[in-house]
Amino acid sequence: MKFLKMQGLGNDFVVLEGPISVANEVIVELCDRRTGVGADGVLVATRLDDAVQMEYWNADGSVAEMCGNGLRCIAQLAMGKGWVAPDGFIVRTASGDHAARRVGDGLVRAFVGTASTLASDVSSCGVNFHAVMIGNPHAVTFVDSVINAPVESLGPEVEIDRQFPHGTNVEFASVLSRDHVELRVWERGVGETDACGTGAAATVFAAHSRGDVDARVTVSLPGGDLVIEVDGDSVWMEGPAVSVFSGTWPAT
Incomplete structure (x- = not known):
């Protein structure tokens, strides 16, 4: 299973490309800072026709509705892969749709909610x-x-x-x-x-x-x-x- 480690201001994530199903125990293993990759949570980014879907789990395996730093990481990943145009696109989450765009080198502006x-x-x-x-x-x-x-x-x-x-x-x-x-x-x-x-x-x-x-x-x-x-x-x-x-x- 390939992964990318990303971080936003030190809030760090294991990022997987979807669609993929990940068991809770695997999420906990991935996030363990002694025996795993080490992270505050796991993100799954899935390319859609006109947007990017984001799913997020905390380090204890629990599902979270939204993560602001994770949202920016997913946006950065999607732009880097050419999935979306950097001047404006949508990231879909469990809490709703979030507009995002690049505003500088490595900087993302996004609608939190x-x-x-x-x-x-x-x-x-x-x-x-x-x-x-x-x-x-x-x-x-x-x-x-x-x-x-x-x-x-x-x-x-x-x-x-x-x-x-x-x-x-x-x-x-x-x-x-x-x-x-x-x-x-x-x-x-x-x-x-x-x-x-x-x-x-x-x-x-x-x-x-x-x-x-x-x-x-x-x-x-x-x-x-x-x-x-x-x-x-x-x-x-x-x-x-x-x-x-x-x-x-x-x-x-």
Whole structure:
């Protein structure tokens, strides 16, 4: 089974060309950083007549509706293979269709999704969170410093809080200025990652809804910067996607 290793701001993936069926245990094996290829998740890219289909699994084998960094990687792969025109195309996911295009060398602009929030904040483990849905669920809290944020202790507790029946991603954000936010993310089914595209989008949407930031914001994550743009309830992102290496995994 041939694969390509790709990453977006350190959020890394094993990418397979579809159509292909992959068992959950194989996904877990591929993502294992000691005995496998090592990744935060597995992406399957399938060429369609007029678009590209993206499927995504977390490192624990669970299906995810959407992955922002994965979306950019699939877009970069499709452009590199000549499947699509780089000036604009559609990536189809479980959460809907996402327009994408090249905006620079290795840079992709893509529609993350339509965001919505619950009518009221959610309290979990004694902390208030903004619950945001943008293709997948997010719980965003704002802190004074992300360096000292309790990501590793609070993240896994909030992830499985029964207020989120399908689990949730957890964001710890600090607003540095009206156009700059610092962020760390505990990803559902993965743990803390270097970057999370939908997490950055959910965070800026929540901060913009509060009146804390402008419509276009740079989000600094451990893996690097993403640019997030909010237009009403629509959210867009711009960021890199890079191929790392290719290989073959024994068929199982």
